[in-house]
Amino acid sequence: MKSNGKMAKSEWVYDKNYASYYYLTSEGSYARNTWVGNYYLKSNGKMAKSEWVDGGRYYVGANGLWETKSSTNSEYPAALEKAKSYNSLFHMSKKHMYRQLTSQFDKFSNDAAQYAIDHLKTDYKYNALFNAKNYRKLFNMSKSGLFNQLTSYIDGFTEEEANYAIQHLDD
The missing domain is CATH 1.10.10.10 (Winged helix-like DNA-binding domain superfamily/Winged helix DNA-binding domain)
Structure with missing residues (x-):
């Protein structure tokens, strides 16, 4: 809300409580996970400062402006x-x-x-199968044992990945 009582739209606003800038879209909602000019708005709507953004591809400085800095660092x-x-x-x-x-x-x-x-370009179903074959070879585990191991907290494969592995053990 602007000082004149009108709703801010398509403009930057500063929130003193959070000491941050936000951008209000033409609909009056916060812009999130997007660029507005050379500024990036994070998922919470705040303007990013002094950090890598947009999947680590770009850096914004302390003033929020995009800087030409290589992401190799x-x-x-x-x-x-x-x-x-x-x-x-x-x-x-x-x-x-x-x-x-x-x-x-x-x-x-x-x-x-x-x-x-x-x-990461990988096939997690293949990874589950790779581990299942090793478990079977080393520990002679049953299919239900393999499923439980693959979906355990330690291994962390999804049920779909574990089922794929069990179905393709003999391939």
């Missing part, structure tokens, strides 16, 4: 490379990968870990 590409390495060695599920990347060992931010998972 960002943790996002580093998280993706680490995810590629883990995937080639351990064939993890999405959940397991996310937990590993955000663990005390790897210490990537939640956003960087999610970026890595979103950009």
Whole structure:
């Protein structure tokens, strides 16, 4: 609401309570997860400042303006490379990968870990099958045991991925 009592539309507003800028669309709602000019609005509607945004591809400075800064210094590409390495060695599920990347060992931010998972080109059904074959070979597990292991907190595969693995054990 503007000082004259009219609703703000298609303009920036400053909220003193949250010490942040927001952009109100022509409908009067907050813009979210989008660019307005050279400024990026986060999922909560606040203008981003001093951070990598839009999937780690762009950097906005302390004043909120987009800066031409290469994302190669960002943790996002580093998280993706680490995810590629883990995937080639351990064939993890999405959940397991996310937990590993955000663990005390790897210490990537939640956003960087999610970026890595979103950009990792892998087949999680294949990963489940790879693990199922290893479990069967090493521990002679039954199909129900394999399903329980694959969908456990530790492995974290979805039921669909685990079922695929069990159906293709003999392929």
